[in-house]
Amino acid sequence: MNFTPKLTALVLNCPNCGADIDTEEVNIPAALARCTACRTVFSLADPSQATRGTRLPASPRAEVPLPPAIRVDQWGHELVMSRRWFTPAVLFLVFFCIAWDSFLVFWYSIALSGEDTPWIMIVFPVAHVAVGIGLTYLCLASLFNKTRIRVAGGELSVRHGPIPWRGRVRLATADIEQIFCTEKVVSGENRQSSTYRVNAMLTDGRKIELLSGLPEADQALYIEQMLEDHLGITDRPVGGELPR
Numbered sequence: 001m002n003f004t005p006k007l008t009a010l011v012l013n014c015p016n017c018g019a020d021i022d023t024e025e026v027n028i029p030a031a032l033a034r035c036t037a038c039r040t041v042f043s044l045a046d047p048s049q050a051t052r053g054t055r056l057p058a059s060p061r062a063e064v065p066l067p068p069a070i071r072v073d074q075w076g077h078e079l080v081m082s083r084r085w086f087t088p089a090v091l092f093l094v095f096f097c098i099a100w101d102s103f104l105v106f107w108y109s110i111a112l113s114g115e116d117t118p119w120i121m122i123v124f125p126v127a128h129v130a131v132g133i134g135l136t137y138l139c140l141a142s143l144f145n146k147t148r149i150r151v152a153g154g155e156l157s158v159r160h161g162p163i164p165w166r167g168r169v170r171l172a173t174a175d176i177e178q179i180f181c182t183e184k185v186v187s188g189e190n191r192q193s194s195t196y197r198v199n200a201m202l203t204d205g206r207k208i209e210l211l212s213g214l215p216e217a218d219q220a221l222y223i224e225q226m227l228e229d230h231l232g233i234t235d236r237p238v239g240g241e242l243p244r
Helices: 089-111 119-123 126-144 217-231
Strands: 032-034 040-043 070-075 078-084 146-152 155-161 169-172 176-187 192-202 207-214
Touching: 070 217, 078 217, 089 119, 089 126, 146 207, 146 217, 155 207, 169 207, 176 217, 192 217, 207 217
Parallel strands: none
Antiparallel strands: 032 040, 070 078, 078 146, 146 155, 155 169, 176 192, 192 207
């Protein structure tokens, strides 16, 4: 009876950022490996050492200038950054919303003015009404809202208003190990678009999203830059972040 051994591919992941380790970065005689994503060197022989990888110094990042949409106020130990949501692209959404809502008003003015209006004329556009309400809410938020990022009293907070919006965050600054940015790519039929996020890596390994939907990479990178500078965090590479 012949036995054919099964070969199993071993995938090695970085204990710091979770990225796959290239085979070229593994030194078997020395039992060491290096992550090209975050430049962490860790031991293969001792698992306890793998969680305390020694980070190699990262190359300094170019300073990001203040984007026009962001305002910064700093008083001693307090930092406040605000970003307005309005962009010229919002105007197209406003005109589309007006056209959509106007059609619904016209439709129901006809449907409700008659005495023998078929019930289907009233029920059929209900889904369109829900879409119209959502569009109207989004337009109001895009026109008037600002995001406020505040660091004070040992706490980092993120709020959106005056139109209520989800995404409020409160974190103790002592729990923040790193700030990093990521890109979200949305593919359409004919083109791709990107938005950017600002995230926090906590000391317990969790990743918390601070901001999302930023239209420009410079806005995300500037916010990261200011938060790390204010909190005294040394910038380190994180797997999956925006290219350095």
